[in-house]
Amino acid sequence: MGNPARRVAIYVRISRDRTGANVGVERQERECREVAERTGWSEIVEVYVDNDLSAYSGKPRPAYRRMVADxxxxxxxxxxxxxxxxxxxxxxxxxxxxxxxxxxxxDVHTVKAGPIDLATPAGRMVARQLGAVARYESEHRSERVTAGMLEVAQKGWFRGGARPFGFEADGMTIRTSEASLIKSGSRAILDGKSLRSVVMAWNKAGAVTAVAGQLWSIKTTSDVLTRARNAGLIERRGVVIGPAAWPAIVNETEWRGVVAILRDPGRRTNYSSTKARWLGSNLYRCGVCGGRLTVSTAGSAGGKSYRCKDAASAAGGRHVSRDAPQLDQFVEEVLITKLSLPDAIEVFQPEKPVINAQEITDKLATISAERDELGKKLGRGEITLTMLNAANDGYAKRERELQDALTKAATINPVHEIIGAQDVRSHWEGLDLHRRRAILETVLIVTVMPAPRGQLRGGTYFDPDSIRIEPAPA
Incomplete structure (x- = not known):
């Protein structure tokens, strides 16, 4: 094995390089070169390095695979x-x-275990025994680490690591300036505002992410707002396992409502987008096809009109169009009148049913576990694919119902701030467009019906009778 003519490769690897300084792999390479020098191997053809990669994790090791190929x-x-x-x-x-x-x-030569001759049965036996011992040690270490982390999680302690946004470095003390943003961001989502508006507000406030110190994005903001930590809860692998030792920033019902909204796979485009410029854009409906109306420039004078987005695909029928300022003014008058009625609170702000958020979450977890068990039964041949699909359809329907219940329990009705005001009109005029749109979407369904062309009696082109207004479903 000490043949000086042999072509020698050095392989070094370290599972975790916390500093990124490559100290571990450099030490391994140095000791390997010392062995090569003592043995008389002068031809080191290449050094293969896998830094910060575990041999046990199953993750690809590029340098190792390249060495095998060589x-x-x-x-x-x-x-x-x-x-x-x-x-x-x-x-x-x-x-x-x-x-x-x-x-x-x-053959293989190691600094710590000496030579291993894979050409002989004895050498292969030694390699297998060493491999079995190494695997046991790794599994045992993983068990100890997992048990320790689980104990910490069950007791609600902070497990260490990077400082969480909203808290100090100890993970237990609230940082007031950041916690206020989490509170206002959660309120905004429950109020029906877009996640993008929260991102913009946080960046405008000069807040940055806790770890990288970067501006906020849709993803990083969503990740923070959906953390169980915000509600004083601790989770493991995405499942809440109990209360945490640190204080809550928002209550549990609010947090679960935010999670239900932001993680809803069928979440639609927010028609109350901060980009909207008109009250009814994407809210008013076409009386021909039911599609949404948007505002565009009409005629040589450059006036603005609501038009059906699907008008281009009309088959024989003419879709609707209305003067935008006149239609918005008409709808605003109807809204203000309805919100000023003595029974407005009973009509537009009914009491919400009391909902146990934890009970709903437990039911969702049970559904997930039952789905996993069905998958195992399919693998064992105990059920057919048809049976699995039928069961999953039922589970999906139940999940939607539970998620909807969570969302409704936590979402604030946007009319709460205007109903009961001494002067509804003055309050309405003080609201920004986003809040007005949210109220409109909650209170009314506005459908624009086809109308005769030309001027009406009195010289106007706008026909209020062609606007169908209905209460929005609760």
């Missing part, structure tokens, strides 16, 4: 590493390594 291509005679557990801890991977090295008389 061994198979007869470019290497000896592989030198710090210990066999640097090469592999998976029995399957070890057997692949043996199948490549044995027919080519490639």
């Amino acid at each position: 061994v198979a291509a007869d470019r290497i005679d000896t592989v030198l590493c710090w210990h066999t557990d640097r090469l592999h801890r998976s029995p399957i991977e070890l057997e692949e390594w043996i199948s490549v090295c044995e027919p080519r008389n490639v």
Whole structure:
């Protein structure tokens, strides 16, 4: 094995490089080169480095795979590493390594365990025993770490790591300036505002992410607002397992409502978008096809009109169009009148049913577990694919109902701020367009019906009778 003519490769790997300084792999390479020098191997053909990658995790190790390919291509005679557990801890991977090295008389030499001759049964037995021991140690260490983390989680302690936004570095003390943003952001989502509007508000306030110190994006903002930590809860692998030791920033019902809204896979485009410029854009409906109306420029004078987005696809029928300022003014007058009625509170702000958020969450978890069990039954041949699909359809319907219940329990009715005001009209005029649109969407369905062309009696072109107004469903 001490043949100086042998072509030697060095393989180094470290599972975790917390500093990014490559100190671990550099130490391994240095000790491997010392062994090569003592042994008389002068030809180091290449050093293969996998930094911050575990041999046990199953993640691809690019340098290792490249080295295996080079061994198979007869470019290497000896592989030198710090210990066999640097090469592999998976029995399957070890057997692949043996199948490549044995027919080519490639041996392995380690700094800590000495030479391992894979060309002999005894050498292969040693390699397998060392691999089994390494796997046991890794699994046992993983068990200890997992048990420790689970104990910390069950007791509600902070598990350490990067500072969470909204809290100090200890993970337990609230940072008031950031917590106020989480509160206002959660309120905004429950109020029907867009997530993008929250992102813009946080960036305008000069807030940055806790870890990277960057401006907020849709993803990072959503991640923060949907954390169980916000409600004083601790979760493990996405499942809430109990109360945390740190204080809550928002209550549990509010948090679960935010989660239900932001994680709803069928979440529609927010018609109350901050980009809207007109009261009824994407809210008013076409009386011909039921499609939404948007505002565009009409005629040489450059006036603005609501038009059906689907007018281009009309089959024989003419879709609707209305003067935008006149239609908005008419709808605003109807809204103000209805919101000023003595029974407006009973009509537009009914009491919400009391909902147990934890009970709903537990039911959702049960559905998830039952779905997993059905998948296992399908794999064992106990049920058919048709039976699985039928059951999943039922589960999906029940999940939607439960998520809707959570959302309704936490979402604030946008009319709460205007109903009961001494002067509804003055209050309405003080609202921004976003709030007006949210109220309109909650209170009314406005449908624009076809109307005769030309002027009406009195010289106007706008016909109020062609506007159908109905109460929005509760």
